[in-house]
Amino acid sequence: MSGVTLTDQFGRSIEYLRISVTDRCNFRCTYCMPLAGLPWLPKAEILSYEEIVAIVAQLAPLGLRRIRLTGGEPTIRPQLVSLVQQLRAVPGVEDISLSTNGVRLPELAQPLRDAGLDRINMSADSLRADRIVAIARKSLAFDPVVSLKAAEAAGLSPIKINVVVLRGVNDDEVGDFARLTRDHPWHVRFIELMPVGDMRELTWEHVVPTAEILDRLSSVDVLVPDDGPSRGNGPAAYYRYAGAPGTVGVITPMTHTYCGTCNRVRLTADGRLRTCLFGDHEVNLRDALRAGRPLEPLFREALAGKPKEHALLQMQVGGLRALSQVGG
Ligand code: SAM
Ligand code: SF4
Secondary structure (H helix, E strand, O other): OOOOOOEOOOOOEOOEEEEEOOOOOOOOOOOOOOOOOOOOOOHHHOOOHHHHHHHHHHHHHHOOOEEEEEOOOHHHOOOHHHHHHHHHOOOOOOEEEEEEOOOOHHHHHHHHHHHOOOEEEEEOOOOOHHHHHHHHOOOOOOOHHHHHHHHHHHOOOOEEEEEEEEOOOOHHHHHHHHHHHHHOOEEEEEEEOOOOHHHHHHHHOOEOOHHHHHHHHHOOOOOEEEOOOOOOOOOOEEEEOOOOOOEEEEEOOOOOOOHHHOOEEEEOOOOEEEOOOOOOOEEEHHHHHHOOOOOHHHHHHHHHOOOOOOHHHHOOOOOOOOHHHHOO
């Protein structure tokens, strides 16, 4: 290995890898996945945990510091705890986080923490049981607040909650979510819906612009700009209500761009490195790894193709895959 950091043609150094460990999910969120599911990848095409660790071990000497496990729903892949344990042992890896719908956190939060997981982002689009079922389209007897408390009790920190705001579906719960931050050290981030994948037509009508979300947040109490949680802030703007232990934030992929400071790349479940969530540019690491070829030239090839900004900004939304397929 050269010891040189991985920098793309626009001077952005890459230290953050999002790893999709599965394309499958126990939910079928209306904006993410069709009710019938997607054509799932055959098992032989999915990276084994050993292969994921081998890729991370080759990227770490080039500057990779932070990892997020995502999917699909990562907690439905068996033995996720063992993957976290193996990633923790890779020298140079400083931070491991997990994106999850939270269903399995009551039993998994503590073992994951013990294995070396640092923190979580939990998706929660409603606090009401009937609405959770209506959005997720699976009835799994799940209470998001119980899962969040399990994560907190296990020592995972910071705890971030991602709420996709859907007009006419859950936009009246913005205040309820925001009020959680007054009682708990949780960081609630409201995400502007992205019309992607097969659900484009369905989702456009539900987009709630961030300005409107901020209005609803201001009607709860005065919003004071804040630095947000200490680690991994990424593309969110944060605020805090006076005296609150948690913060509220907004993520605005549709109306603003973060591309200039983007420091992340993605590894799909079938071992392709994607340098932009919305681009089509992918480099196949899996086949090279299975053939015993070195990966560094492929990392560099991938970064050379990292676009300056994402296709959504140019409104070229035609070819986008669902976020569950690219590890959103
Ligand atoms: N299953 C995990 C979860 O739900 O957190 C991880 C994967 S999920 C694809 C990652 C994130 O993408 C979730 O926070 C989800 O809400 C978000 N997401 C999926 N489709 C989206 C869309 N069309 N617009 C905005 N966010 C979306
Ligand atoms: Fe599953 Fe997450 Fe997509 Fe919902 S957003 S369907 S939980 S992958």
